Amino acid sequence: MGDIIWGNGSNVLSASSFVLNVTHRKDGNRGDYSDMEKITVTSADLPGMPHNMDDWTEGSLRTCVVDAFLKCEVERRDESGTIMGKISHSGAGGY
Amino acid sequence: MWKPQIVGHLSAEEIILERLISGKIPMIIIHGFYDKKSCQTAAERIKNHDQSQFQDGELRHIGPFLMAHATDKERYFKDSMECKITYEEIFYGITNPVLQIYEAVARMFPGHSVSLAREFQYDYSPAVIRIHEKGRSVPVHKDNVKYEGREYAVSNIDHQLSCVLHLQESESGGDLVLYNRAWKKGDEQFRNIDFGYSQNLTESSQSCRAPNLGAGDLVIINPMYYHEVTRVTGDVPRITLGMFLGIYSQKRKIVAWA
Numbered sequence: 001m002g003d004i005i006w007g008n009g010s011n012v013l014s015a016s017s018f019v020l021n022v023t024h025r026k027d028g029n030r031g032d033y034s035d036m037e038k039i040t041v042t043s044a045d046l047p048g049m050p051h052n053m054d055d056w057t058e059g060s061l062r063t064c065v066v067d068a069f070l071k072c073e074v075e076r077r078d079e080s081g082t083i084m085g086k087i088s089h090s091g092a093g094g095y
Numbered sequence: 096m097w098k099p100q101i102v103g104h105l106s107a108e109e110i111i112l113e114r115l116i117s118g119k120i121p122m123i124i125i126h127g128f129y130d131k132k133s134c135q136t137a138a139e140r141i142k143n144h145d146q147s148q149f150q151d152g153e154l155r156h157i158g159p160f161l162m163a164h165a166t167d168k169e170r171y172f173k174d175s176m177e178c179k180i181t182y183e184e185i186f187y188g189i190t191n192p193v194l195q196i197y198e199a200v201a202r203m204f205p206g207h208s209v210s211l212a213r214e215f216q217y218d219y220s221p222a223v224i225r226i227h228e229k230g231r232s233v234p235v236h237k238d239n240v241k242y243e244g245r246e247y248a249v250s251n252i253d254h255q256l257s258c259v260l261h262l263q264e265s266e267s268g269g270d271l272v273l274y275n276r277a278w279k280k281g282d283e284q285f286r287n288i289d290f291g292y293s294q295n296l297t298e299s300s301q302s303c304r305a306p307n308l309g310a311g312d313l314v315i316i317n318p319m320y321y322h323e324v325t326r327v328t329g330d331v332p333r334i335t336l337g338m339f340l341g342i343y344s345q346k347r348k349i350v351a352w353a
Binding site: 006008021023024045046047048051064067068069071089 | 165166243244245246280281283284286288
């Protein structure tokens with residue numbers, strides 16, 4: 001199992017990258033994660049986002065991630081320190 | 096006082112759902128909505144039926160529900176089609192409670208049509224049956240298809256209500272609690288990892304615990320208001336059938352789905 005962090009999306013930096021305000025870290029993560037991490041999305045499971053990432057825009061990403069509670073499954077960090085990972089929008093309900 | 100409206104099963108016309116939509120009341124309870132004997136029959140069949148697991152086996156259910164397939168419409172509509180046979184088996188020879196709920200809602204909303212939600216040629220899931228065994232609870236949460244179900248046509252409704260028919264109650268626990276606090280997007284910072292929200296979010300809010308629910312009782316809530324189900328502490332599982340109602344005000348149309 002890879003590292004996982006959770007938090008709320010904030011600034012959108014491009015059509016596939018944004019800042020995550022990290023609120024939770026999986027027990028047993030190998031890496032250290034600060035309270036704000038830049039994320040580049042490598043794959044996603046986000047309601048409202050086109051399934052083909054080529055169709056993503058900054059606007060559509062902003063609508064889906066800003067303030068939303070997101071799960072990031074970390075794949076790696078690039079040279080600049082940005083996290084590359086899969087992003088999903090967790091939450092299912094009904095009582 | 097934030098108190099529920101409690102009515103008998105023949106008094107659906109007295110219900111003013113707008114009071115629920117505006118948050119003036121926490122819930123509407125219709126006692127004896129569904130025949131107790133039919134509840135027993137359905138509950139027995141449900142116990143013997145294949146059940147799916149959700150959230151790492153924490154919750155057992157029959158029938159798909161949209162929020163579990165927020166980004167997988169193909170799977171949701173396929174499962175919705177297949178679950179029709181399951182419901183026919185469970186309610187064979189007894190009144191189908193889903194249709195009974197539609198009829199009651201039509202009486203509460205004169206001049207509105209009530210039907211199962213459809214998207215292109217696909218039917219949505221009509222209901223989800225949830226089985227909560229001893230030790231299970233549902234944390235504080237809200238349901239908002241306009242936010243979480245954006246890939247589905249029902250996300251363009253004006254208002255959402257939740258109907259839950261209690262088919263079997265546990266001897267203790269499993270109580271529905273509503274909080275007088277409606278969800279807003281900023282609350283997402285209080286999310287739990289897997290599901291629901293921190294208890295801190297609602298601790299200063301007025302609350303209402305559904306009083307004396309029994310098999311056959313129908314509860315209607317505005318699911319934008321935070322709600323939870325307390326831990327089931329009895330040996331008998333709590334079994335419910337749930338569906339959402341989506342209201343299109345201008346079109347005077349109501350659609351149902353799970």
